[in-house]
Amino acid sequence: MSGSVSAAVPVSEGDLAAVARAVWDATLGLGLDGIEPAPPVPDPRLAAVVSLSGGFEGAVSLELSTAAGREIASLMFGLGVEEISWEDTADAVGELANIVGGNVKALLGRPAALSLPSVVALPPVTPGPCRPAVGRAGPVARGVTMGFGRNVVRIALHASATADPPAVTDVPAAGREIGKGDR
Amino acid sequence: MRILVVDDSRAMRLIIRRQLRRAGLGEHTVTEAADGAEALAAVLADRPTLVLSDWNMPAPDGLQLLTELRRRGINVPFGFITSEGTPEMRRRAEEAGAAFVVAKPFGADDLRAAIEEVTVPRV
Numbered sequence: 001m002s003g004s005v006s007a008a009v010p011v012s013e014g015d016l017a018a019v020a021r022a023v024w025d026a027t028l029g030l031g032l033d034g035i036e037p038a039p040p041v042p043d044p045r046l047a048a049v050v051s052l053s054g055g056f057e058g059a060v061s062l063e064l065s066t067a068a069g070r071e072i073a074s075l076m077f078g079l080g081v082e083e084i085s086w087e088d089t090a091d092a093v094g095e096l097a098n099i100v101g102g103n104v105k106a107l108l109g110r111p112a113a114l115s116l117p118s119v120v121a122l123p124p125v126t127p128g129p130c131r132p133a134v135g136r137a138g139p140v141a142r143g144v145t146m147g148f149g150r151n152v153v154r155i156a157l158h159a160s161a162t163a164d165p166p167a168v169t170d171v172p173a174a175g176r177e178i179g180k181g182d183r
Numbered sequence: 184m185r186i187l188v189v190d191d192s193r194a195m196r197l198i199i200r201r202q203l204r205r206a207g208l209g210e211h212t213v214t215e216a217a218d219g220a221e222a223l224a225a226v227l228a229d230r231p232t233l234v235l236s237d238w239n240m241p242a243p244d245g246l247q248l249l250t251e252l253r254r255r256g257i258n259v260p261f262g263f264i265t266s267e268g269t270p271e272m273r274r275r276a277e278e279a280g281a282a283f284v285v286a287k288p289f290g291a292d293d294l295r296a297a298i299e300e301v302t303v304p305r306v
Contacts, residue, residue, distance in 0.1 A: 026288030027198065076194040078201075088194070095192040098239060099287045102266020111271060114239055116191075
């Protein structure tokens with residue numbers, strides 16, 4: 001992450017964690033703990049993304065396993081996990097992304113429009129050549145990995161490149177570009 | 184009281200219902216609309232006494248819904264329940280005629296306090 005873009009993002013990892021904790025607590029009644037070192041999100045995974053545009057160009061994303069998404073939906077709908085459909089999962093996790101995104105937007109301190117959430121299934125992580133950990137949401141400016149029960153969620157604030165191209169990581173990426181995959 | 188809950192997320196509509204019950208408002212009639220167009224039709228048909236609406240929805244969004252209601256002379260008490268809780272959004276909500284903005288995430292107490300501001304007569 002370039003220094004110039006990082007300096008332009010007035011939201012810290014601590015801020016992301018605090019927002020996520022408040023949302024998980026109030027919406028799901030669940031605690032959320034930081035995890036270091038950050039484990040990978042297990043496959044199959046999904047991502048819920050809300051875009052930010054205007055005074056800040058970027059996005060807020062939640063990445064978690066599909067099973068964790070179903071558990072979240074189960075809590076929100078008051079149904080058993082076995083009754084939860086993909087649509088229910090997308091609805092529930094999308095709404096969490098909406099709430100997290102709205103609160104992160106408030107911390108940015110500049111006017112920006114928040115998009116409707118988009119929820120996609122992510123293709124499995126494949127071992128192989130290193131790939132840039134960059135999706136259509138833009139490079140990650142801030143990211144935290146947190147756990148709830150046996151589940152893991154990666155919360156990230158993406159900032160679209162303003163002057164510098166995104167850095168290429170030298171470790172296998174946590175996933176390919178965010179995009180539709182098999183459900 | 185007849186409360187209309189407007190949100191494009193079915194999960195959030197359920198959460199709002201749950202929080203209304205926890206706030207001691209469960210005895211009131213609660214209906215739902217999944218978008219602004221459905222909400223407008225519901226207000227015209229059922230004349231709810233309170234509208235609780237999300238802001239960020241496919242067009243017409245919550246602000247457009249409120250604006251249209253006021254344009255039609257429908258002054259039903261209207262509150263936003265939204266992730267858009269910045270001062271700028273609150274100002275826009277108030278200017279459009281909203282009685283309150285409850286920012287997500289919210290608890291039952293937040294909801295009750297906001298609704299009581301609108302519905303409990305002041306001596």
